[in-house]
Amino acid sequence: MPPFTKDDVRELAGAKSYERGLGYLDAVEELEADDGGVYAAVQGTELYSVRLRHGRGLGGECDCPWGEEGNFCKHCVAVALVYLHDREHGVEIPRRFDLRERLAGMGRDRLEELLVEVAERHRGARRYLEQVVS
Known part of the structure; x- marks a missing residue:
């Protein structure tokens, strides 16, 4: 069972970032996971690095301007939704390089x-x- 749900993502991001994140699903690259979280790059205005934490509730970090202010941005939403989709459909998610x-x-x-x-x-x-x- 995934460590978070779409509802968790929507609640954390807010309606606006969640909807905007839907437009970035195809921009997610290099999805990886380990025991500490989920990692990916998302091609936006620039190539952004995203890390999702899911130990004690969902959290995220992104190096985009909105994410650097501590917000769960559209890039975090996209990574979370791609991760959930891949898990649901049995897609093998590579283990993060240690x-x-x-x-x-x-x-x-x-x-x-x-x-x-x-x-x-x-x-x-x-x-x-x-x-x-x-």
Whole structure:
């Protein structure tokens, strides 16, 4: 049984975000799940990252402007509804890649190389790393 229902999604999002989310069902990409939640990307004005939490009730995070204000946005709605649809229809939902587990098995030198490579390829990652290591 899924950890939440369409009614839970509608209640959390509100009528307007719920209805708008229906228009983004085909924009959901890379749906994955693990014990902590559901993860996906949603193509809107930009490609947004969504994480749904369902431990003690449904919650969601999205890096769109409305989601960053703490709202359960249309992108969260779309991910939740696609997840429910896939579960209902027996579609295999891939298990989320456990990055922490993989990184734990790497040596220090390889981790340093990897961080530098990510920072060189992704300006946002570089800015973030510059802030946290200063």
